Amino acid sequence: xxxxxxxxxxxxxxxxxxxxxxxxxxxxxxxxxxxxxxxxxxxxxxxxxxxxxxxxxxxxxxxxxxxxxxxxxxxxxxxxxxxxxxxxxxxxxxxxxxxxxxxxxxxxxxxxxxxxxxxxxxxxxxxxxxxxxxxxxxxxxxxxxxxxxxxxxxxxxxxxxxxxxxxxxxxxxxxxxxxxxxxxxxxxxxxxxxxxxxxxxxxxxxxxxxxxxxxxxxxxxxxxxxxxxxxxxxxxxxxxxxxxxxxxxxxxxxxxxxxxxxxxxxxxxxxxxxxxxxxxxxxxxxxxxxxxxxxxxxxxxxxxxxxxxxxxxxxxxxxxxxxxxxxxxxxxxxxxxxxxxxxxxxxxxxxxxxxxxxxxxxxxxxxxxxxxxxxxxxxxxxxxxxxxxxxxxxxxxxxxxxxxxxxxxxxx
Ligand SMILES: NC(=O)CC(=O)O
Numbered sequence: 202x203x204x205x206x207x208x209x210x211x212x213x214x215x216x217x218x219x220x221x222x223x224x225x226x227x228x229x230x231x232x233x234x235x236x237x238x239x240x241x242x243x244x245x246x247x248x249x250x251x252x253x254x255x256x257x258x259x260x261x262x263x264x265x266x267x268x269x270x271x272x273x274x275x276x277x278x279x280x281x282x283x284x285x286x287x288x289x290x291x292x293x294x295x296x297x298x299x300x301x302x303x304x305x306x307x308x309x310x311x312x313x314x315x316x317x318x319x320x321x322x323x324x325x326x327x328x329x330x331x332x333x334x335x336x337x338x339x340x341x342x343x344x345x346x347x348x349x350x351x352x353x354x355x356x357x358x359x360x361x362x363x364x365x366x367x368x369x370x371x372x373x374x375x376x377x378x379x380x381x382x383x384x385x386x387x388x389x390x391x392x393x394x395x396x397x398x399x400x401x402x403x404x405x406x407x408x409x410x411x412x413x414x415x416x417x418x419x420x421x422x423x424x425x426x427x428x429x430x431x432x433x434x435x436x437x438x439x440x441x442x443x444x445x446x447x448x449x450x451x452x453x454x455x456x457x458x459x460x461x462x463x464x465x466x467x468x469x470x471x472x473x474x475x476x477x478x479x480x481x482x483x484x485x486x487x488x489x490x491x492x493x494x495x496x497x498x499x500x501x502x503x504x505x506x507x508x509x510x511x512x513x514x515x516x517x518x519x520x521x522x523x524x525x526x527x528x529x530x531x532x533x534x535x536x537x538x539x540x541x542x543x544x545x546x547x548x549x550x551x552x553x554x555x556x557x558x559x560x561x562x563x564x565x566x567x568x569x570x571x572x573x574x575x576x577x578x579x580x581x582x583x584x585x586x587x588x589x590x591x592x593x594x595x596x597x598x599x600x601x602x603x604x605x606x607x608x609x610x611x612x613x
Contacts, residue, residue: 202366202396205258205346205403212257219249219257223301226259229344230304237320237329239339242271243304253299254407260295261306261339261348263332266391267380268292268302275382276308276317276332279489279496289380291349291391291408298407303345306335309556310498311486312351312384316556321363324582327549330360331556333394337364340394347404348394353384353478355545355562357392358589361574362544363557365585367401367608368394370562371597373569375409385481387520388474388566398573398605405597413598416605423603425451426461426537428591432468433560437547439580440561444543447577447588447607451541454610461537463530470526471564473519478563479508480516523567530568531593539603540591544574548584565589571597573604577611 203226211217230243241264250256267273267285274280292302307317312332319334321327322342329338333350337360340348350357352370361368369392376391383389393408395401399416406414427448436444452458483490483505489497490505497505533540543561550557565572571594574587590607592600 202340202343203346204396205400208257208346209254209403217257219251222257223247223249223259223303226303226345233344237322237325237338237342238318239306239335239342239344241274241305241307241335244271244302247301247303249301250299253297255295255404256299258300258347259303259345260300261304261336261345262292262302263336263350264305264308265312265351265382266292266349268305271305273305275311277310277498279493285380287380290377294408300347306333306339306348308332309334311382311489311501312353312356313498313501313504314556315498315500316553318553321549321584323365324549324584327551327582327584328363328553328556330363330549332356333360333392334556336394337361337366337368340364340366340396346395346400350392350394351381352390352392352562352566353388354474354566355559357394358562358572358574359545359557359559361394362585362587363549365576365587366394366396367398367576368392368574369401369405369597369601370566370572371405372571372595375597383485385478385485387477387481390566398575398601398608401573402601414601416601420602420606422455423538423606425456425458426533426540427458428461428463428540428542430471430542430561430564432471436543436561439547439586440543440545443577443586443588444541447541447575447611450610450613451607454606454613456606461533461540463533466522466529467526467564469522470567473522474563474567476511476515476519477523477567479504480511483508527568527594530570534593538592539600541607542589542591544587544589548580548582548586565591568594570594571600573600575604575608575611
């Protein structure tokens with residue numbers, strides 16, 4: 202994979218020009234149609250900028266995020282050819298940091314569950330996951346060093362796990378979702394994919410102008426609480442093995458590691474996540490669902506059909522649970538620095554019809570806490586499986602530093 206940190210170092214040393222760095226990605230992305238199909242479209246004339254921490258860094262943008270220079274089609278026929286007037290703020294933030302937007306990566310329709318045709322770079326018989334399918338796959342396939350995705354359930358962390366790349370779903374609202382097609386305004390979060398944790402941190406730091414997010418050369422040894430999320434059901438063997446492998450590696454590296462049970466209200470928040478997501482989706486997709494019903498992607502249309510009965514009272518009760526759970530979760534971090542949990546039930550499912558289950562991701566999206574995927578092992582069929590490092594709301598630097606610790610422990 203292409204390391205953002207390595208590109209930055211070589212460009213700073215003059216060993217690599219920003220133009221050459223962009224040229225390498227253009228060549229790989231240009232060949233993509235014949236490989237895994239991670240891009241909806243790309244800019245053959247993409248040019249490097251000469252200044253900024255992300256000069257020479259080619260970035261893929263999930264195709265629900267508005268771009269002014271190329272269409273934003275939401276992975277849906279209803280929006281074919283749709284051309285936004287302006288770049289979304291997160292796209293402008295990348296450009297202002299010197300990045301080059303090289304193309305639009307594939308997304309499941311409206312970032313829901315109707316799959317893309319994109320292949321998992323590690324095993325073409327399997328899905329790369331969703332909904333940020335192309336972003337995870339393009340980084341994993343060494344086409345680009347950085348990509349943007351979004352998460353409402355598990356759409357950053359799960360495909361990152363399936364594709365063996367680092368990724369962050371940052372704290373809620375650290376990145377603006379203006380100009381991002383809304384699924385659920387309480388849940389939608391913009392995230393980043395890169396080859397390693399330090400690379401993700403460099404990208405997020407540059408976008409947000411927050412130098413404190415950069416992972417320092419030496420990171421503190423964290424106190425880790427392992428959360429199995431038994432309330433979400435048992436994982437597959439490869440998922441359980443990934444969590445155990447990461448826990449044991451962290452312990453061997455000197456971290457204190459112990460299993461932590463979640464307060465009941467937090468488990469209840471896991472249960473009510475779909476109520477929040479689907480109640481808000483009915484409003485977010487009202488125009489598509491009511492004015493373009495027949496053209497709607499079938500799985501999302503079916504999900505909206507089934508969730509019509511959610512009442513405002515149900516929603517209000519769910520939101521109250523979420524608020525109480527966030528308060529209870531913050532107290533959990535009095536005992537540990539970070540949590541360590543599953544990124545997915547196991548390796549990527551076979552076939553392209555199903556992008557996987559967000560059951561281990563969705564709680565943390567509702568809690569709004571920073572989550573970082575760390576590749577943990579390679580399962581049968583050469584398929585990666587990751588784990589998730591979680592810190593308190595607003596402690597994104599802590600999540601990245603602890604994730605880097607776990608990543609280093611797994612490499613030793
Ligand atoms: N947008 C999402 O997060 C949906 C998913 O998890 O597949």
